[in-house]
Amino acid sequence: MMQNNNFNKKHADGYESLxxxxxxxxxxxxxxxxxxxxxxxxxxxxxxxxxxxxSVVAFSQAILNLFHINAPHRT
Structure with a gap:
């Protein structure tokens, strides 16, 4: 319940709107x-x-996507 309240507070402040x-x-x-x-x-x-x-551009795109997927989530 406390986590849900924290979630709603973030959205109410516009913290994670986009x-x-x-x-x-x-x-x-x-x-x-x-x-x-x-x-x-x-x-x-x-x-x-x-x-x-x-090939260099494709490799850099792959690295960009890998870092995006493996980004740590903040709580």
Missing amino acids: PWKHVVGFVLSVILSAFSLWTVFYTGHSMKLLFVLI
């Missing part, structure tokens, strides 16, 4: 995806360099 970590993670993922797409369509680099760049 999950900002989720929003920031989503925006960063969209930016990294757009960068990859732009790199492939609008640059004249060799295919080998494009593959390396997209």
Whole structure:
């Protein structure tokens, strides 16, 4: 019961009204995806360099998502 009261108090104060970590993670993922797409369509680099760049961006997106999932929850 005490935990439920604490939960309602946080929402009443507007403390957790929007999950900002989720929003920031989503925006960063969209930016990294757009960068990859732009790199492939609008640059004249060799295919080998494009593959390396997209691999680096994909790895950074995976790390971003892993840290987002494993973030500790505050109580």
